[in-house]
Amino acid sequence: MVEFHTSLAWEIGHKRRKLTAMKVAVCVKQIPDPADPGALDEATKCLKRDTKLILDESDSYGVEMALQLVDAAGGGEVVLISMAPNSEVNGLRTALAMGADQAILVSDDALAGSDALGTAKVLAAAIQRAEPDLVLAATESSDGYTGTVPEQIAELMGLPSVTFAKSIVAADGTVNVQRQTEAGYDDVTCPLPCLVSVTAGVVEPRYPSFKGIMAAKSKPVDEVTIADLGIDAGSVGWAGAGQEIVAVEEAPAREAGEIIEDEGEAYQRIVSFLDELKVI
Amino acid sequence: MSVGTIWVLAEVAEGGVASITHEMLAKARQLSDDVVAVFGGDGASIAEEVGAHGAGSVLATGDLGGALPGPSIAGAMAAAIAGGAAPKAIMVGTTYGGRDVAGRLSVKLDAPVITNIVDLADEGGLVGTEPIFGGASNVKTKFTSDKPGIFLIRPKSFEAEATGGGAAAVSALDVPDLGATGTAVVTNSFVEASEGPKLDEAAVVVSGGRGLGESDKFELIEGLAAKLGAAPGASRAIVDAGWVPYSYQVGQTGKVVKPDVYIAAGISGATQHLVGMKGSKTIIAINKDAEAPIFGVADLGIVGDVHKVLPQLLEALNARG
Ligand SMILES: Cc1cc2nc3c(=O)[nH]c(=O)nc-3n(C[C@H](O)[C@H](O)[C@H](O)COP(=O)(O)OP(=O)(O)OC[C@H]3O[C@@H](n4cnc5c(N)ncnc54)[C@H](O)[C@@H]3O)c2cc1C
Ligand SMILES: Cc1cc2nc3c(=O)[nH]c(=O)nc-3n(C[C@H](O)[C@H](O)[C@H](O)COP(=O)(O)OP(=O)(O)OC[C@H]3O[C@@H](n4cnc5c(N)ncnc54)[C@H](O)[C@@H]3O)c2cc1C
Numbered sequence: 001m002v003e004f005h006t007s008l009a010w011e012i013g014h015k016r017r018k019l020t021a022m023k024v025a026v027c028v029k030q031i032p033d034p035a036d037p038g039a040l041d042e043a044t045k046c047l048k049r050d051t052k053l054i055l056d057e058s059d060s061y062g063v064e065m066a067l068q069l070v071d072a073a074g075g076g077e078v079v080l081i082s083m084a085p086n087s088e089v090n091g092l093r094t095a096l097a098m099g100a101d102q103a104i105l106v107s108d109d110a111l112a113g114s115d116a117l118g119t120a121k122v123l124a125a126a127i128q129r130a131e132p133d134l135v136l137a138a139t140e141s142s143d144g145y146t147g148t149v150p151e152q153i154a155e156l157m158g159l160p161s162v163t164f165a166k167s168i169v170a171a172d173g174t175v176n177v178q179r180q181t182e183a184g185y186d187d188v189t190c191p192l193p194c195l196v197s198v199t200a201g202v203v204e205p206r207y208p209s210f211k212g213i214m215a216a217k218s219k220p221v222d223e224v225t226i227a228d229l230g231i232d233a234g235s236v237g238w239a240g241a242g243q244e245i246v247a248v249e250e251a252p253a254r255e256a257g258e259i260i261e262d263e264g265e266a267y268q269r270i271v272s273f274l275d276e277l278k279v280i
Numbered sequence: 281m282s283v284g285t286i287w288v289l290a291e292v293a294e295g296g297v298a299s300i301t302h303e304m305l306a307k308a309r310q311l312s313d314d315v316v317a318v319f320g321g322d323g324a325s326i327a328e329e330v331g332a333h334g335a336g337s338v339l340a341t342g343d344l345g346g347a348l349p350g351p352s353i354a355g356a357m358a359a360a361i362a363g364g365a366a367p368k369a370i371m372v373g374t375t376y377g378g379r380d381v382a383g384r385l386s387v388k389l390d391a392p393v394i395t396n397i398v399d400l401a402d403e404g405g406l407v408g409t410e411p412i413f414g415g416a417s418n419v420k421t422k423f424t425s426d427k428p429g430i431f432l433i434r435p436k437s438f439e440a441e442a443t444g445g446g447a448a449a450v451s452a453l454d455v456p457d458l459g460a461t462g463t464a465v466v467t468n469s470f471v472e473a474s475e476g477p478k479l480d481e482a483a484v485v486v487s488g489g490r491g492l493g494e495s496d497k498f499e500l501i502e503g504l505a506a507k508l509g510a511a512p513g514a515s516r517a518i519v520d521a522g523w524v525p526y527s528y529q530v531g532q533t534g535k536v537v538k539p540d541v542y543i544a545a546g547i548s549g550a551t552q553h554l555v556g557m558k559g560s561k562t563i564i565a566i567n568k569d570a571e572a573p574i575f576g577v578a579d580l581g582i583v584g585d586v587h588k589v590l591p592q593l594l595e596a597l598n599a600r601g
Contacts, residue, residue: 040417115392145532146395147374148432151350151383160463162348164376166526179348180526181376182293184472188348190464200533201520242392242427246407247420254577257563259570262584267592270564271600273580277562279484279508279541280597 022076022170024066025132026100027123027150028059030084030091031143044113045245053084055091058138060205061198063095066136068203069170077101079130083111083122089221096216097208103221104129110226113238116144120152122236125229128157134175135195139164150197161195162188166202282313283402284368287428288335289353289381290317290326291373297329299481300373302440304433308371309334309443311402316367318357320349320377323450331448333440339453348464350380355462356453357381358388361428369406369429382432384461391427398437406431414551415558435480436536436559472527477511479528484510485539485560487530488518489553491546491567491586495523500590501545507597513537513557515547531556546586549574566590 030053055063063078070076080095080103082088092103104126111122127135135154140147154161164180170192179186180199190196208216226233234240260266274280286308291298301317308315316337317330323340330338341356357370370385372378374396386393399409407422408431423429479485486508488501498518505512513535514528530537532552542560547553549565549572557563558577565578566589575581582589 040412045419116395117386117390117392120387140533146393147379148383148386148393148395151380152387155351155354155384155387155461158460160351160461161380162464163350163380179376179466181469184470184527186466186470187468188464188466190348191460194464199526200516201526242423242425243394243421244424245419245421246403249418249420251411251415251418254558254579257575257577257579257581259575259578259581259583261570262582262589264588266582266584267589267596270580270582270589270593271596273564274508274541277541280600 022070022073022134023079023130023132024069024076024134024136025079025081025127025130026059026062026066026095027127027135027137027153028063028080028082028091028095029056029138029141029143030054030082030088031056031141034142040248045248052090053088055094056138056142058140058142058200060095060098061200061202062136062138063098063100064203064205065168065198067099067206069134069168073170079104079132081123081126081130082106083119083126085112087223092221093216094208096219097212098206099212100219102219105221105223106226106229107223108225110233110237113241114236115241115243116146116148117152117242118236118240120149120156122226122229122231123149124153124156125231126224127153129229133192134170135159135193137195137197139197139199150195154195157195159193159195160190161197162190163197165196165198168196168198168202283311283406285314285316285366286312287316287318287339287357287367287370289370289372289378290319290330290335290338291375291377292321292326297326297333298373298375299440300375300433300435301330302333303436303438304371304373305330305333305335306441307400307438311400311406312368317448318353318453320344320353323452327450328447331445332442334443334445335448336445338448338450340450341453341455344455346465346467347462348380348466349377351384351458351461352455353381354384354388355458356455357385359456360453361389367428369400369431371400371431371433374432374434379432382430386430389427389430391425391430392423393430393432394421394423395432397431397433400431400433411555414554416551434536436538472525474527476505477509479511479513479530480535480537482511482537483539484508484541484543485513485530485537485557486510486543486545487513487515487547487557488545489515489547490517490521491548492518493546493587495521497587498523500586500594503594504543504590507594510543515550515553544574544578545590547574548572549577
């Protein structure tokens with residue numbers, strides 16, 4: 001777990017007057033409930049999405065981080081950015097209830113079938129509207145887990161970026177990020193405005209309070225179409241996806257193994273099994 | 281048979297060329313007779329090793345001076361392509377650095393990325409295979425334009441293979457002006473200490489999950505791992521709970537492991553865990569719930585309590601000396 005160092009928070013608190021208010025845009029994906037596994041639509045080869053969508057848990061970390069950064073900066077605003085079908089706001093309401101101030105939702109039938117690049121084009125255009133100092137996203141979503149959208153957004157917006165953040169501190173026009181690496185982590189500094197993608201566990205997301213849930217109902221959600229964003233329908237959706245699924249196949253199943261109920265002796269079977277495998 | 285030029289993003293780990301790079305070079309060689317390693321660093325430092333694994337040449341940017349490398353490498357690749365280079369495919373590892381390169385390059389070329397690929401085949405055009413639903417199904421995808429195909433490849437998808445080739449010829453890859461996009465800088469690198477075999481290289485992996493009940497009980501996993509010369513691993517549930525560092529995590533957002541033997545204790549077998557260990561040669565699972573999905577992939581499944589089975593197992597192994 002990453003602690004927001006109390007001494008640092010104190011220091012930032014003291015510099016408060018010097019810091020300008022911070023505007024943070026957070027990408028939040030609304031996804032089908034992962035507890036309800038879903039299936040691929042035979043005809044469209046896409047995940048079926050016919051139930052209410054919820055806030056992707058991966059994005060709750062970005063929302064919490066944004067709230068804490070704005071708090072540490074002594075003021076500002078958290079703007080949610082989402083692209084979802086059917087004017088879906090259920091997941092946005094959860095994030096607004098956590099404390100975000102407002103949301104921009106892009107919902108347009110022309111977006112069906114968008115690949116990650118198409119999604120990034122739409123999100124980048126929506127983020128541009130908010131003119132944030134910092135853009136946050138999760139390193140990867142829970143349902144599509146392409147993991148390329150954040151970096152694509154950064155490139156489209158001409159922003160520097162730091163991916164895989166496990167802690168973020170913002171001060172004096174820069175962010176200092178601990179970035180997960182194969183071996184440990186790197187300290188990375190990056191000037192604002194920039195994009196940072198956060199890993200699960202960067203902060204502990206708060207639960208929306210009752211007061212927050214009530215307040216969320218009246219917070220502004222600006223719903224826009226791709227035409228509003230000046231995006232051409234040919235560059236997104238099915239038309240824009242430069243890839244095609246040629247087949248969906250069942251993977252060969254593993255052969256059923258030997259299952260035994262432990263009655264106090266099962267460990268012996270593990271020992272003999274490891275013996276057979278020449279591990280011991 | 282050759283599909284045309286294939287670029288492979290070369291990365292280094294602990295001084296040497298990363299295993300994922302070796303793996304991708306091996307696959308690229310099967311598909312193409314013109315395999316180029318592209319490197320964000322000093323080309324001479326990897327020329328011999330990538331040459332021995334099948335790269336005919338190296339395109340290298342030279343030292344990037346502390347900048348986070350993604351934008352520089354993607355920028356240099358895009359500039360080379362604009363200048364006439366025409367790779368058919370660009371293979372990039374699903375690593376911390378690799379995804380940055382693939383995402384940025386995709387925008388520069390206005391071309392999509394096919395992600396989470398575990399196999400690549402020439403079926404009248406390159407087709408990538410991506411496992412979904414924890415590997416229960418495979419989706420095969422191809423590109424519809426003739427732009428270079430960017431593939432993000434999962435680690436451990438292919439067998440690395442030394443070809444005995446000589447040092448690859450190095451040429452320079454110019455990094456264009458990146459403007460603001462190149463301004464993220466690494467100021468310090470920290471390595472988390474770890475003992476014993478590396479998780480993604482160990483022949484035996486012993487992993488623990490939430491079924492261990494509490495943080496202290498991870499000792500059972502460490503004890504068994506030490507006894508078997510294995511690497512300890514973990515499910516995300518106990519990484520998120522702070523019992524063990526992230527570097528222990530096996531699965532979709534952690535490490536992909538393919539040991540000879542994988543022992544899962546108190547792990548339910550969520551799809552995101554399965555994609556990280558399903559390729560293990562032999563899987564042993566201990567779980568008190570006979571319905572746990574982990575038993576669906578286990579060669580030996582023990583329906584029982586880890587707090588009983590693990591100490592007994594350890595004692596029996598100790599008794600053998
Ligand atoms: C099984 C499967 C495989 C797929 N394979 C590919 C593929 O190989 N290549 C490809 O280009 N597309 C692929 N797609 C499509 C891709 O998932 C969608 O285009 C999706 O809209 C964007 O991708 P993601 O969720 O994977 O993004 P990721 O890059 O994983 O998302 C990272 C973060 O970006 C933000 N974000 C992403 N989408 C939104 C959104 N709609 N609203 C707000 N914030 C968002 C969130 O913070 C999210 O956590 C696949 C989809 C599925 C279901
Ligand atoms: C986007 C995304 C990415 C993810 N990536 C990963 C990933 O990389 N790796 C990963 O592991 N997970 C990942 N997850 C999380 C995954 O979905 C599961 O939540 C997680 O793997 C569960 O961990 P677990 O099996 O330890 O815990 P649980 O699912 O809680 O299972 C605990 C198991 O222990 C058993 N048990 C309890 N007590 C005992 C006992 N005394 N003796 C024996 N057995 C006992 C129970 O029967 C149960 O099956 C990801 C999830 C998402 C949404």
